[in-house]
Amino acid sequence: MDLPLIVGIDGSDSSLQAVDWAVDEASLRGLPLRLLYASLWERYEGASYTYDLGVPTKDDSSEGIMGAAAERALRRNPDVKVSTSVLPEEAEPALLREARNATALITGSRGRGPLAELLLGSVSLAMAARAHCPVVVVRGGETSRAGGHGRVLLGVADPGPDLASVRFAFREAEARHCPVEAVSAWRCPAQDARAHPVPAAEFSAEYEARASALLDTALKAAAADHPEVHLARSVVEGPAHKVLRDLSVTADLLVLGAHRHHSHVGLQLGRVAHALLHHADCPVAIVPQHD
Structure with missing residues (x-):
């Protein structure tokens, strides 16, 4: 049942x-x-x-x-x-x-x-x-709540062994007959030129490549299980909560993961999810990933 x-x-x-x-x-x-x-x-x-x-x-x-x-x-x-x-x-x-x-x-x-x-x-x-x-x-405007944009937005931060939020996003997109846009945000820390004599472009490219590899790992299994769902993937430089907040303006649903630890009894919600629950411009789905 x-x-x-x-x-x-x-x-x-x-x-x-x-x-x-x-x-x-x-x-x-x-x-x-x-x-x-x-x-x-x-x-x-x-x-x-x-x-x-x-x-x-x-x-x-x-x-x-x-x-x-x-x-x-x-x-x-x-x-x-x-x-x-x-x-x-x-x-x-x-x-x-x-x-x-x-x-x-x-x-x-x-x-x-x-x-x-x-x-x-x-x-x-x-x-x-x-x-x-x-x-x-x-939350969000009437167009987003009614599914008027035709897009499910997925924020990916950590692939983990079996990312429940990714599977949830693909199921939602399949039911809605719309694409998934999967996004991984990355930031390049400031470098000390004396300690890291690497050109700035090369230094930032390393962090962008890491974000891209993370996204590939997280999406691989769900994309194979849902071949009919069109997948758009992007890695974007910037704070994750700001990147996803801006993209949520034209999304029908934002999907985020949250780790649940059985030994922890308090609130279990990351900073990015917390910020987007307050500020996203579309409905937000928080999908628990249990230990």
Whole structure:
């Protein structure tokens, strides 16, 4: 049985945009969609239930939030199978637990709380940094969210033994019938001419070549498994977060990897991923690579 896509709902406009994106994704990949609202207040209000659409429920605040989200999903694509859940607990632990049985977890980029004006909501950041499954934070303009650019952007930093983010990007591109643009950013450190009597062009060419070799290694297996996906590759000089932020303006999805170490209990998110979750101009997928 296919695991569902789960969307974290909190009633904000951002979470409703996440619903739209998730409905389209569920349709592309032939997956069921589960809308989840978690609030500790439900415990005190006596509401704890999971239900399928069409079953009468009482009219309260959680029902209003969930009802609006479910109605929006059905309007966008009535062929996608949608279910809903309301859980009487804090959002972060609830979503982390439920994400263990999900194909991916989708969230909005901002919440409803008093700090909603921040660039990224705290729950979305926690999910991206800790969830067991891929997490997509839906941000950017309407064209990107609707898949209007026709391009999946993949940032590659470390090939590793089996790079999950690369495989994820190729699967997304295959489902969308669009190309993957894989990018590795590189920087040339300043050299001491006395210690390194090498021409500047030759010195920088060495670092560019390393980035190109890294990219080749990371892409080889996934490209062979998905020969129908057109692949564009590039190595670009500059800070990775700035390079990818600029390229995200014309992408439908930015895919990044994040290493998960079982012995580590805190947030596990690199600096580049952290920056792009706040500043990218398209939805960002964080794909965990487990030890």
